[in-house]
Amino acid sequence: MRKPVAITRRQALLAGLMPVGSLILTGCSKELPPTYGHILRMGDTFTYAAHHALLPKQALVKEFSRNDISSFPAIGVTDPGDPKIRRPSHAYRALQRDGFRDFRLSVDGLVAKPTSLSLSDLQRLPSRTQITKHMCEEGWTAIAEWTGVPLSRVLDVAGVQPAARFVTFLSLDGRAESIDMLDALHPQTLLAYGMNGAEIPVRHGAPVRARVERQMGYKSVKYVQQIVVSDTFPDSSTGIIKAGWAWYAGI
Amino acid sequence: MRGHARWVRLSHWAATISFIALAFSGYVILMAHPRLYWGNTGNDLTPALLELPISRNYRHGGFERAEPIFQNAESPITAIRTYRMFNQNGWGRSLHFLSAWVLVGAGGIYLSIGALGRHFRRHLVPHRAELTTTAFRQEIRDHVRLKIPPATGGPSYGLLQKFAYSTVVFVVLPFTAITGLAMSPAIAAAVPLPAIFGGVQSARTLHFVAFVILMCFLVVHVLMIVKSGFRRQMRAMTFGA
Numbered sequence: 157m158r159k160p161v162a163i164t165r166r167q168a169l170l171a172g173l174m175p176v177g178s179l180i181l182t183g184c185s186k187e188l189p190p191t192y193g194h195i196l197r198m199g200d201t202f203t204y205a206a207h208h209a210l211l212p213k214q215a216l217v218k219e220f221s222r223n224d225i226s227s228f229p230a231i232g233v234t235d236p237g238d239p240k241i242r243r244p245s246h247a248y249r250a251l252q253r254d255g256f257r258d259f260r261l262s263v264d265g266l267v268a269k270p271t272s273l274s275l276s277d278l279q280r281l282p283s284r285t286q287i288t289k290h291m292c293e294e295g296w297t298a299i300a301e302w303t304g305v306p307l308s309r310v311l312d313v314a315g316v317q318p319a320a321r322f323v324t325f326l327s328l329d330g331r332a333e334s335i336d337m338l339d340a341l342h343p344q345t346l347l348a349y350g351m352n353g354a355e356i357p358v359r360h361g362a363p364v365r366a367r368v369e370r371q372m373g374y375k376s377v378k379y380v381q382q383i384v385v386s387d388t389f390p391d392s393s394t395g396i397i398k399a400g401w402a403w404y405a406g407i
Numbered sequence: 408m409r410g411h412a413r414w415v416r417l418s419h420w421a422a423t424i425s426f427i428a429l430a431f432s433g434y435v436i437l438m439a440h441p442r443l444y445w446g447n448t449g450n451d452l453t454p455a456l457l458e459l460p461i462s463r464n465y466r467h468g469g470f471e472r473a474e475p476i477f478q479n480a481e482s483p484i485t486a487i488r489t490y491r492m493f494n495q496n497g498w499g500r501s502l503h504f505l506s507a508w509v510l511v512g513a514g515g516i517y518l519s520i521g522a523l524g525r526h527f528r529r530h531l532v533p534h535r536a537e538l539t540t541t542a543f544r545q546e547i548r549d550h551v552r553l554k555i556p557p558a559t560g561g562p563s564y565g566l567l568q569k570f571a572y573s574t575v576v577f578v579v580l581p582f583t584a585i586t587g588l589a590m591s592p593a594i595a596a597a598v599p600l601p602a603i604f605g606g607v608q609s610a611r612t613l614h615f616v617a618f619v620i621l622m623c624f625l626v627v628h629v630l631m632i633v634k635s636g637f638r639r640q641m642r643a644m645t646f647g648a
Contacts, residue, residue, distance in 0.1 A: 196498055199505030207593050215597040220447070225476065227452035227483040234487045289447060289607065291592050293496050295440030296450035297607055352476050359472075359487055370593045400497035406593030407504060 187321070189389050189403045197402075204404035208338070216344055217369040220287040220299050225352060228290070228298040230359035236329035236379055248328045248379065256363040261310075261347070265324075265385035268315030275363050278349060281305040281313070286344055292373040293405065302367050303350030308341045310383070319387040325366050328379040334390045334403070335368055335375060344369045347380060372405035410561040410647045414520050419644055421513035426621070428506035433618055435499040438462035439492065443615060447606035452484055456612060462493045507587065514580065530562040531573045537566050555634040560643035568631075575624050579617055586614040 237249030361378025469490020589600035
């Protein structure tokens with residue numbers, strides 16, 4: 157006689173698929189970044205939805221000690237005003253010439269009062285210093301100390317509207333990268349103006365760069381000059397997502 | 408003689424496809440930075456544990472204007488990279504993670520049915536009678552001489568075969584998944600996985616070691632399939648008989 161089986165195969169299969177179903181459902185309750193009908197983008201979106209559903213919302217990344225500070229390669233654009241690069245920024249060159257005295261960071265979009273802040277305005281806001289690991293999608297890592305104002309403080313100054321869902325960084329070298337409100341309000345997400353106890357060098361993003369610690373390095377935009385808050389996905393043509401890079405880079 | 412169960416065949420081929428995509432995209436990702444390190448930090452300005460000559464990025468040396476970070480002799484440095492990198496990580500990374508989801512799905516189904524049913528106990532765990540030194544020696548001798556018994560179209564498996572399958576399924580693949588997850592900054596913020604391995608670069612190096620072990624398994628696995636009757640084995644794993 158056949159022994160009764162405690163759990164049938166069908167039950168096991170359904171039990172195994174249940175969390176996947178709930179993931180898809182929670183993922184769909186909010187508008188997700190567009191996939192452009194691209195299967196790789198669908199995979200990225202699934203990862204994003206899974207991280208949202210399974211990971212604690214405001215977990216902090218590990219912070220290191222001063223002894224852990226390491227060598228740090230400067231890659232990508234390392235001087236937006238350099239006449240040798242493809243689209244040199246004369247505005248950057250001019251700002252750099254007088255020590256970024258005329259630099260203004262504008263905050264607009266879905267905010268109560270669009271704001272423009274100078275470097276000293278930013279430095280007067282409550283600051284945070286953290287020694288964290290920068291992780292490049294290429295595979296290398298480096299540890300540095302960053303000093304800056306938490307992005308949430310700057311957003312508070314401008315007054316974010318409740319409908320806000322994304323924050324976009326626009327840079328002086330023509331880049332655009334956006335993050336969701338969860339990362340934007342994360343305590344370790346900074347607009348950094350200091351690196352390793354000094355001003356950020358030009359090669360690392362002077363005068364202000366983003367630090368988005370729970371994602372790969374390419375989300376930590378250098379040379380930030382404008383912050384735009386929006387309720388729809390900022391489908392920016394200057395963003396690297398169109399060039400085939402994942403919008404969510406928490407992995 | 409019973410052949411492979413349908414869920415074994417389905418999860419086997421889903422795992423095969425995702426494994427090939429993972430190995431390929433993983434290699435492409437490694438080509439962007441073919442240097443391995445130990446600890447938490449590692450980059451072109453720090454010494455490597457191992458450098459792999461697998462792309463034009465190998466020892467490219469394209470840096471200029473190196474400067475010390477602090478005003479002391481042992482200070483770490485910063486330098487500007489001038490070299491145009493080989494980097495296909497845009498699609499490489501996305502393909503890697505998409506394939507990883509497929510493997511997690513196939514593996515999850517395989518492991519739950521295998522553990523809840525009697526598959527693992529019956530076919531993967533060696534029986535006490537098999538575990539004798541004489542039998543073990545005989546198996547090794549036969550394998551070294553490539554004296555592989557002809558395919559039966561399914562279980563039961565030989566002693567070394569059981570050992571190889573269980574090591575891959577229960578040890579190496581989970582290890583690959585955990586070292587992979589340890590490299591995710593979002594996951595590491597929630598669960599301190601890199602600490603288990605001594606840092607995120609150690610996890611990356613061990614992820615590569617696991618890849619090498621899996622590639623060795625793949626070579627031996629395919630060799631055994633060929634030696635025991637390729638057509639018969641393929642038919643059995645695809646159609647079940």
